[in-house]
Amino acid sequence: MRILLTAIGKRVQLIKHLKKINYVVGVDSGDLAPAKFFVDSFFKVPPCNDKEYVNVILSICKNEKIDMLIPLYEKEFLILDSNRHKFKEVGTFLLLSDSSVLEICNDKWNTFNFFKENNINTPKTYLLEEIKENQNITISYPVIIKPRDGMGSRGIFYANNRDELLHTISSLSGYIIQEKVEGTEYTLDIFCDFDGQVISIVPRQRLEVRAGEVSKSKAVKDIRLIDVALNLVNKLNSSKGYKAIGPMNIQCIVDKNGEIKFIEINPRFGGGVPLSFEAGVDYGQILCDLISGKKIEPFIGGFEELTMLRFDDAVYIK
Template sequence: MRELRILFTGVGRRVELIQAFRQAALRLSVTLKIYGADLNGTAPALAYCDFTRKVCGMKEAGYIHELVEICDKDKIDLLIPTIDTDLLTLSENISAFSHTRVMISAPEKIRLCRDKNKTSQFFVDCGLLAPMPVNRLEDYKTGYPAFIKPKDGSSSINAFKVADEEELRVYASQIKDYVIQPFIEGTEYTIDIFCDWEGNPITIVPRVRVAVRAGEVLKTEISMDTKMQEEMIKLCNEFKPCGPLTVQLIKDERTGKNYYIEINPRFGGGSPLSMKAGADSAEITLRLLLGERVLAKDYLGKIADRAVFSRFDQSVCINMESYRQPLKAVVFDLDDTLYSEKEYVRSGFHEIAKYLKEPNAEKHLWQFFENGQKAIDSYLAILGRAEEKENCLAVYRNHFPQIKLYPEMLKRIRKYKEDGMKLGIITDGRVEGQKNKISALHLDELMDEIIITDALGGEQFRKPCDIAYRILLTKWRIKASEMLYIGDNLAKDFQACRQLGIRYEWKENQDGVHWREK
């Protein structure tokens, strides 16, 4: 299974976007590692990332250097910016990312989008309509109502509809470097566009902005307007976006004409709604990253026209250690948390050695393992017995292991039982192998519930999937904050805990099999 690594900068509240990429990876059978960059580590979307990376402010001199270091160290395949303040800096420094693709349009196009005057002129140059702005109160002669906003603003901050000249003067005195445009009465639309690396549009999805808060849509209706799509093809031919582009317009209620007002060369806050409707730009991104050729016809006729989406707020606790109420349940990871997985590996190699009947087989297998090599493959290659691989794997996976619980963990388990706690295990891995470990450790006698995630329906239910955690919360009828999860894998054990509000404890096991990966 191919592994891809994506870094989102300014990850903020983009939970839906990250979830869309996660689901797309699952459908494509791609192992996706999501990294989130944030200034202070409090962004809610970080709880949905596999790894978090703290960075300096976007306007600081070392910002690009820090991102390049992260991309090189973590072997990032693709960097995706999500907020306006990030775009120009990244676009101007794209050459610094020698080993990582950056999903960003050309610098001159980013500058165009940040300047309302240039944006309006660009629409006109593309043969589209736009309410042309002026930059001085004295030059505005078009009539009222009018609209005033910052020349390089975003998210509808300091953007106001004004009824007359007196009101316009008040706002003009309060906004630095403003533009004034005639106000178009009509229906507001956002068009979510996604293009390939060369700027060829793959999906174009207009949607009505039914309800909006702070510039971000709360309710939207998909409206596959043919004229809007044709107009956006014209725009893309001139703009040549790399990846996502969000365009806003107002359809005049009197004339039915489309007046274009804004371009954002990034994923819009409401972009996941178009993805849910069928224009799955997260999936397209992964396919492009895998080297596939993706065409508009692949998604033609697959968009849920007239689908209505309504969004809601959700919260995550970013400092679970602050909870003080009594626990009612403790759940453990298995491998390298309750026992040493290296003991299991040694036990398996011992059984393979007995099967192969080769002198010092166990010693050689262990040496290959310690060197980070595929032990069975490497040893069989030396012996000239590569055809025995499947038999050796079967011996390894099905053997009854010689393993024992860590003494300190056994002590904790007994103490929790004495205190009347519910006890459980959530573990990943092949079902028979995990069952043999559990039996060898006599954990079935100590635990109230044991969930082997593969037994739920396959590898897709392995951590960080939250289903096993939800099952225990529901079965035991307890609050998430009344449960503690103890595990050793920072990459996967605690993501569901952060999302659901489960308390968690990291067992720092430097002798663990996967320690170097963490």
Template sequence: MNVLVLSAAAKVLLVRAFREAAEPRGGTVFAADLTPDNAALFEADGAVLLPRSDDAGFGAALIEACRRHRIGLVVPTRDGELEVLAGLRPWLAAEGVTPLVASPEALSACRDKRRFVEACRAHGLETPRTYPAGERPERFPVFVRPVQGAGGAGARRIDHPADLPRDPDLLVQDLDTAPEYTVDALMDLEGRPLQAVARRRLQVRAGEAVKSQVVDAPELTYPALRLCEAFGLVGHNVVQAFYEPGRPPRFIEANPRFGGASNLSIRAGLASPERLLQMLAGESDAAAAPRAIAHGLMMLRYAEDRLVTPAELAAVAP
């Protein structure tokens, strides 16, 4: 029941949630990052330093860390490490380790926003109207985003035809002015839907919600679970959509990992860390049982300082 959270950085609340889930089972939680000066490493039971996920030595270092700390579950938190972790699945499985990551095919469908739109349409799910590469929109304003990218980088509104770049690597869609929502969707380790929590993004900074509120919207959460099942996603996933009551949601992306504000859904009752450990323990019925959700619960994000001594920094082992 030991857990390793990758790219832990400042994800203190996620590490804390896994510690609370693992402790009653006698498990410990380790946090990993490139350098010791990351706050979440000091929230974990133990910390390890790993190379970048694109480093040739990452796989060997990760497997050795899992072996040394008797890790049962590896939790990625950054898009860039997902495909690498998926490729390491056979070697991790040989060590008795479960990486919380979908197949390479599923990851590709989520990473490429044009493929994401095509997959949604193939499964009867709506997206904002999307223009083929090179086709000029019929009306303005439109919204453009890089076909591959994260964190809202490069996403912007275009009001006039003369301002629209001729760039095949940009996805061009009709501007959707409905409120934007996030759905935290929990799947089991075989990709079956369990439960989802919707939260309205009230204030966003650098692509991440800093104010958000849980809402009761089954007409949004059920299609989001269907999307995750159709794509073959596992574990905790974050789905973005435009939504207003009385209309089908228009999905814009799916992130096959925990999100920066997923702690709100976890605390509202989704309890993903606890249920993931139940799945690992073979307690499938307990993990699948729906949880009561605290609709209306709000997250107001703020910064907090973590103070560490030179001795504490030096104690973080590579």
């Protein structure tokens, strides 16, 4: 199968895994993306907000006979989704959840409201504008100040009291304020088939995080985490005909009282997903089976407990 990955950046481990049985084409808006040296073919493309972006990607899909397009950058998701039919016309399947799911996941305020409406435990969250208008709202500190459409650790601030909060948000817009939960952090790697059925769930304990991306992680067979994640995705699917398709990663924290509190949903491959590959979930083969129309039986919990220790490597160019 021929796969196109967008915004490949440093996603070398993901590319190496998919290349085992697939031809992988990569694109990026920059010439200095390290992962360009690991794909089978690379193309430099305009930024996703450029008016020609979709046409360029379509052209690559057509010329390279791409079977499956897998976007990795949140800000392009809705753009690509709105052109899903165009990719289908050139024989390319867009591996991306429905637009309604994307609207929930790409906006952290929408995610919070989805959690609350479905009785999914989550930290108390406020709109920045709400706090600016009513500075007497009772808030439990410390808090995290996040962009509504943020990714990783970019643009995140912390406040330990009211004065710090008001000072920090004075010049901000488009943010949420979320009560900070202390505890053990987990990322749940999930994959759904084209009908939204969950095929696999791998909970990864985040042992160490650097610049918003996990550097040390452990795959754990925590049945409670698996069950609540399955329940969450089922609610995401059942609500108003939404459908989760392909990869997603869900962030949660288990606090000191053992309560699981969900933080966010990302409808894409997470940076630490290579651990799930090595633990036994062969995403490359799953993608091939899906495109060929083969029915895949769920193997939730069918993985090995394994620890991943990541390190930096380098590519040298002249």
